[in-house]
Amino acid sequence: MFLKGSSDIVHLRQSPDFRLSVNTLLRNGILPTNGNLQAQTEALASQVLIGGGETNPRSVPRGNFTLKRLFHAGHLRSTIIGNFIANLKESLGNNVIRVNYLGDWGMQFGLLGAGFQLFGCQEKLKNNPLQHLFDVYVQVNKEAENNEVIGQAAREFFRQLEQQEHQAVLLWKQFREITVEEYQQVYKRLGVHFDIYSGESFHQQQAQEVVQQLQRQGLLKTTEKGTGVVDLSSAGDMSSYSTVLRSDGTSLYITRSVDLAAAIDRKERYNFDEMIYVTDKSQGIHFQQLFQILLAMGHSWAERCQHVPFGLVQGMKTRLGEVVFLEDVLDEARGRMLRNMSQSKTTKEMVYPEDTAEKVGISALIVQDFKGPLGSDYKFDWDRILQAQGDTGVFLQYTHARLCSLIHRYGDGEEGAFDPSLLLDQRSISILQHLLRYDEVLYQSVQDLQPKHLVNFLMTLSHLTASAHRELPVKGSPQAVAQARLRLFSGVCTVLANGMKILGITPVKKM
Numbered sequence: 290m291f292l293k294g295s296s297d298i299v300h301l302r303q304s305p306d307f308r309l310s311v312n313t314l315l316r317n318g319i320l321p322t323n324g325n326l327q328a329q330t331e332a333l334a335s336q337v338l339i340g341g342g343e344t345n346p347r348s349v350p351r352g353n354f355t356l357k358r359l360f361h362a363g364h365l366r367s368t369i370i371g372n373f374i375a376n377l378k379e380s381l382g383n384n385v386i387r388v389n390y391l392g393d394w395g396m397q398f399g400l401l402g403a404g405f406q407l408f409g410c411q412e413k414l415k416n417n418p419l420q421h422l423f424d425v426y427v428q429v430n431k432e433a434e435n436n437e438v439i440g441q442a443a444r445e446f447f448r449q450l451e452q453q454e455h456q457a458v459l460l461w462k463q464f465r466e467i468t469v470e471e472y473q474q475v476y477k478r479l480g481v482h483f484d485i486y487s488g489e490s491f492h493q494q495q496a497q498e499v500v501q502q503l504q505r506q507g508l509l510k511t512t513e514k515g516t517g518v519v520d521l522s523s524a525g526d527m528s529s530y531s532t533v534l535r536s537d538g539t540s541l542y543i544t545r546s547v548d549l550a551a552a553i554d555r556k557e558r559y560n561f562d563e564m565i566y567v568t569d570k571s572q573g574i575h576f577q578q579l580f581q582i583l584l585a586m587g588h589s590w591a592e593r594c595q596h597v598p599f600g601l602v603q604g605m606k607t608r609l610g611e612v613v614f615l616e617d618v619l620d621e622a623r624g625r626m627l628r629n630m631s632q633s634k635t636t637k638e639m640v641y642p643e644d645t646a647e648k649v650g651i652s653a654l655i656v657q658d659f660k661g662p663l664g665s666d667y668k669f670d671w672d673r674i675l676q677a678q679g680d681t682g683v684f685l686q687y688t689h690a691r692l693c694s695l696i697h698r699y700g701d702g703e704e705g706a707f708d709p710s711l712l713l714d715q716r717s718i719s720i721l722q723h724l725l726r727y728d729e730v731l732y733q734s735v736q737d738l739q740p741k742h743l744v745n746f747l748m749t750l751s752h753l754t755a756s757a758h759r760e761l762p763v764k765g766s767p768q769a770v771a772q773a774r775l776r777l778f779s780g781v782c783t784v785l786a787n788g789m790k791i792l793g794i795t796p797v798k799k800m
């Protein structure tokens with residue numbers, strides 16, 4: 290996210306997403322058929338998502354590319370956290386530019402491109418694009434294990450990409466467009482939008498220029514092993530350094546040099562006042578070193594760059610026990626919420642119950658994710674997050690819908706005379722005192738970019754309102770009292786809706 294005058298960039302690092310089932314992994318030999326499948330899959334996901342270590346840019350990745358981009362938890366968390374931060378900043382008057390930064394470059398595209406040339410079909414790509422790309426990738430991975438010709442073809446395809454050869458670039462663009470379109474469909478369901486879809490591919494040439502700049506500034510040192518590093522130690526004794534180049538001159542961490550180039554480009558392009566990166570916490574050291582290198586290069590604005598890390602979600606699965614992916618999570622939330630609503634005696638008749646179930650289900654996911662510190666891991670439990678009572682997104686929505694129903698029936702109290710002296714009972718005073726904290730909570734939230742402050746505020750407001758709804762009836766009260774209470778409940782409804790929207794929740798008026 291960029292903030293400009295005051296402006297922000299909210300920057301989400303995403304990766305191309307393909308959808309697959311665990312059965313597909315089993316069928317193609319990526320997962321073993323024996324043992325605890327759930328545990329094996331979650332362990333594999335954790336290893337791939339955390340990443341780390343050195344990878345040879347000339348080698349052919351096998352399996353990791355697909356899984357790294359499939360597992361949902363990181364995608365869901367980075368998306369809703371970045372959306373919250375952008376909404377929060379905008380609510381406080383900042384001009385925010387929302388950037389989705391895709392991992393859209395690298396040898397894995399060489400393997401996918403070579404695989405498509407061997408096994409791909411444009412007709413299947415048109416009818417079911419993501420599934421076909423996944424099928425091709427699984428097949429080429431399997432073939433590459435015992436056939437070095439496949440590896441050579443992958444390296445050749447990526448060489449063609451780097452050389453900007455027309456056919457290779459055309460196919461790569463097709464893969465990228467499919468990925469972005471799929472993301473946009475899911476983001477639409479989440480109520481999320483991005484101003485810019487950027488990626489590693491946009492900054493390849495600039496990354497080389499950054500390396501040359503590091504050399505000119507004397508920041509790029511050569512170790513005894515011949516690797517190129519930037520000394521980050523305060524004493525200049527190489528006690529802390531960041532490796533940039535291998536001994537053969539190739540980039541060790543492509544994302545590091547590319548991220549340097551991307552950050553510099555964004556500053557030149559948008560002249561932001563603040564830039565915020567949202568990724569999982571395993572990338573903390575990467576961003577710490579990224580900001581240090583930028584400062585060493587003379588970019589003082591790097592002090593206004595910030596990394597917001599988040600933890601892992603554990604145990605997210607469907608009723609069938611399979612590990613699920615981003616779209617599956619949304620489908621599952623909608624389906625479970627629809628069943629809960631159909632079984633509830635208080636559910637109102639609705640024209641589009643599926644739409645309401647989707648909104649309430651997503652609010653349940655968001656509140657569960659935002660209740661604690663973002664950096665903490667948490668255990669996912671469908672039954673707990675979809676409870677109608679307690680500190681859940683369902684309870685927030687129910688409170689808002691109940692207030693909307695009251696206002697729809699009796700009005701918002703704006704038309705008649707308002708006498709604040711009729712709100713001196715303890716329930717009304719407690720609500721009014723709590724409402725006065727709203728600005729303070731927003732200020733607290735923007736200091737540490739943690740949504741838990743706002744979630745806790747809205748939950749307390751909802752519990753206070755539930756009690757007041759029982760003890761401060763509108764129906765049957767004298768008109769002046771009824772008008773005063775309606776004015777109070779209308780104010781609560783407005784603050785609830787505004788706070789929910791900042792969290793990324795679409796308030797429903799009936800449920």
